[in-house]
Amino acid sequence: MATYRELLARVKEEIEEISTVEARERISTQDAPLFVDVREPDEWEEGHIPGAIHVTRGRLESRIEGLVPDKSRELVVYCSVGARSAFATKALGEMGYTDAVNLAGGFSDWKRSGYEITIPRTLTPEQRARYSRHLLIPEVGEDGQQRLLDARVLLVGAGGLGSPASLYLAAAGVGTLGIVDADVVDESNLQRQIVHSTERLGEPKVLSAKRTLEALNPDVRIEAFQERLTSENVDRILAEGWDVIVDGADNFPTRYLVNDASVWHGIPVVHGSIFRFEGQVTVFAPGVGPCYRCLFPQPPPPELAPSCAEGGVLGVLPGIIGSIQANETLKLILDRGESLAGRLLLFDALGTTLDEVNVRRDPDCPVCGDSPTITEYVDYVEFCNAPLQLG
């Protein structure tokens, strides 16, 4: 039988340790180790080493492989004084982590030395409950949820695509949603525009959406722009600062306007479009991938591009495409996964097929190309109705 002290001494003989001075020197180097904080949540919330990840000692074994899949990664494990983390370091070694060391003296020593610490913002108990399924995902977690709460997303259109996109973004806790739409709720909208309802007939869509979304999640602030997006108001609206634009417009002039403005403001656009049984979805990320004009340099003539009001749309289709838009938006905010930038998804609801094509940035693009020829807003209605330039 061994006492705690004997056990700790034995474990310390079996692991490597690093001093706080040495660890501090390594933190700003290119091959900085990953700090793993194994203390309790209340200790973490009072401050931690910058850049550290948090997993309590009790959950270390079950969580660490999700958080740090690379078992050869250099880890500096710490707790308050270096005792709990000694046992944690030994456990990591037994799990195959080949380069885990214990921080001697722990966070107390680090703090006493006057080294930099990060004091995390914390979620309220209500937020912890509401977002618990996000907090459980390593790729989201508390940091990711805070990012979502801090994020600002502008939805162009509160219709077919804007409905599911705004509902899922609000539910996810995206802190500020701007919504641009000049229309009022009409009976023919309700077959697919699920953010509205029968009792809202005749109500401006932005206000109807605001009521639904705020009822879904009181954390979300809605900025309603009851106006049609135009060359005259687009800079004012975008100047409010947005992390992502979700394009669910219903006409070509607005699509080209959103594109040009987003390129000039440097804001990524999550693009979706729908017609009958088919949908298209992609991400246009300025400076990273192509823009809308790289894909579609010119709009088709009106007879080849009927709107949903003219040609119809299956009610569930915007639910599918708008939900993919919400997914891409969350990934952009979280900076996780691979975005659809440079890839266009084509969904066919009749065959239930999903095709993917590559979209490349056009160096000759008049807006995002190497030598842009369009550098200010044009008359988009005229541009979309003008006779085509034959090449």
Next chain:
Amino acid sequence: MALVRIPPTLRSEVGGARELEASGETVGDVIDDLVERFPPLGDQLLQNGGLASFVNVFLGGEDVRTLDGLETPVRESSTVILLPAMAGGN
């Protein structure tokens, strides 16, 4: 024979088909084959003997404009996607 996906906006010109088989050694030949069988398609796809600027044609997931355009060779099992811009979001 290559398989050609027909977008919803062009289906009325081809009797409602979502996909059609067409023969040819190049993308241009395949489109010519379709236009020969469904002449109204020509007005929608071609202009001045080339692809209309608002029509995107993808072969093997790549825009043929980034390959050899209408001269791009087509294999027997290729899928050609005719892709129109769609503005609907409402």
